[in-house]
Amino acid sequence: MAGPIAIVGAGISGASLAYRLASRGHDVLLFDDDRPGRATGWNPGGINPLHGPGFPGFMAPIYAEAYRLHADQQEEVQAISGLGFGWKLVDRLFLASSDEEGTALQCMAGHYQALDGFSARWMDAAELARWDGRLDPRWIGGLMTHGNARVDAERYRQALIAGAVRKGARIVNRKVDAVETRGDRIVSVRSGADDMAISALCVAVGAWAGEAIAGWSPGVTVPVRALIGDLLLIRAPGDGPRADIGRGLTAIYQHDGDLYWVGGTERTSGPLGEAYEPAREELIAGAASLMPGWRSWQVVAQSSAARPMTPDRLPVLGRTPAYANGWVINGGGGKGILMSAWLANRLVGMIESDNDPPEVARFSPSRLIE
Ligand SMILES: Cc1cc2nc3c(=O)[nH]c(=O)nc-3n(C[C@H](O)[C@H](O)[C@H](O)COP(=O)(O)OP(=O)(O)OC[C@H]3O[C@@H](n4cnc5c(N)ncnc54)[C@H](O)[C@@H]3O)c2cc1C
Structure with a gap:
């Protein structure tokens, strides 16, 4: 060649x-x-x-x-x-608001147990409240998983x-x-x-x-095609969640130090790469729905990007x-x-x-x- x-x-x-x-x-x-x-x-x-x-x-x-x-x-x-990009393993808590969602998550646990280096365990509502009292009490339970990795x-x-x-x-x-x-x-x-x-x-x-x-x-x-996703970058000095937490697309992810991502959306139209006000409102409401007792965070940036979707x-x-x-x-x-x-x-x-x-x-x- x-x-x-x-x-x-x-x-x-x-x-x-x-x-x-x-x-x-x-x-x-x-x-x-x-x-x-x-x-x-x-x-x-x-x-x-x-x-x-x-x-x-x-x-x-x-x-x-x-x-x-x-x-x-x-x-x-x-x-x-010579560049670090923050590879690390992160725990992730999947929350359930109904018995049906709980059953689906407990099925998912089997996949975590089956893969080397991964594990999962079910936490009921009482254990969730002990883990972090700022979570919404409406969660009937959650699956705490281990093994996923994260990069910048x-x-x-x-x-x-x-x-x-x-x-x-x-x-x-x-x-x-x-x-x-x-x-x-x-x-x-x-x-x-x-x-x-x-x-x-x-x-x-x-x-x-x-x-x-x-x-x-x-x-x-x-x-x-572009399936646009909006995210907020938020700062929470000292008291963020100890794991990624989420339900469906709505999630809070650890990023770097006291910075966290709040996601996410899926839209096929609207602006790309710049702050989009309706998404900001939706994301703030989403974070509050997961963990209403956590109020110390501030939005430091917002943007969107184009998932390349077939x-x-x-x-x-x-x-x-x-x-x-x-x-x-x-x-x-x-x-x-x-x-x-x-x-x-x-x-x-x-x-x-x-x-x-x-x-x-x-x-x-x-x-x-x-
Ligand atoms: C909100 C959100 C959350 C996500 N979360 C995850 C996740 O947790 N895990 C995961 O695995 N994935 C995640 N994804 C998906 C992942 O980000 C994308 O699938 C991936 O980044 C796509 O990479 P790419 O290189 O194919 O495209 P892009 O990163 O979009 O790069 C395409 C590049 O091509 C260049 N380009 C286009 N045309 C030309 C041209 N004619 N000449 C020169 N350059 C050109 C553009 O400038 C651009 O830099 C997420 C995506 C979004 C939006």
Whole structure:
């Protein structure tokens, strides 16, 4: 192969791929235009393998492997980049307000007991009140889980990029506008006034998959849409919850020191990357509903980001039908931080072997291409 492998998009997907390719000795050219609303820039960074689309079911071993890949690489990435990104294990309390929710959570406990390094135990209302008297007494109980991990996702992204650069990758802080093709191959990318010859192209553009890159779209437009999520960053000196707590989308997550995230929302329209007043009200009410006795916190920031979501909520990974050396890595949805290591790991294997392993078949872009 002559020329570098180009990656378009340096969110967690493109950054993970750049790190793995550069680690394997490939010549990597990573493009990103730093647009507001990048999903990787504003999220609580949960590395949680026991929840998500396809779980329990065919995604269970994939999520578990993704978790292990992060756990195995995190020290190396911190060491080579010189950047800490706060990898830590966090307890998480799932609250129930009805017997039905309690039964569902107790079923979930079995998955925690079955995976190495994970555990869970049911706490009834009395135990919850002893654990933290600021919780709403309407909770009939909760499942306290152990084993999930957390990162500062934006710093993890930066560490992966810094690590890739240390291993020889080059970064271009610009938009890719067009690709030039010859037959079934992509031969160069255009960014501004520059045309750069490449050996392969990996498109990791997140929720902007519908935006035309001339020559690439619309022939290979993958329907990845923005499912916008709003979060508050709050500060609570000294007295925050001792675990992440939540019910459904409504949750309080530990972040860094006395900072916590309050999430979350799912919306398909409205502003992206800036403070959106209706969401602020909803999030403040959500935090108060979980733990009404906790009043000492203050909002320090609010933003939103675009989860890259496919219609079936599963990732997209594989070669595009149109180009023999064109690849898509996208569709992380609400699990994109967790999935990034697995997707990058498999894509490196596919590029090197020119072969598709059977476990990626259900993520093929062909299932979705418009
Ligand atoms: C509120 C919220 C909570 C979340 N919680 C979790 C969680 O706890 N755990 C988890 O695993 N996941 C979580 N996610 C999901 C996760 O954040 C995303 O799936 C993941 O960050 C997607 O990464 P990405 O690299 O695919 O896309 P992005 O991070 O959006 O990156 C895409 C990049 O492509 C660039 N780009 C686009 N077009 C071009 C172009 N033509 N040229 C150059 N650059 C281009 C953009 O500038 C951008 O930087 C959450 C998401 C949100 C919004």
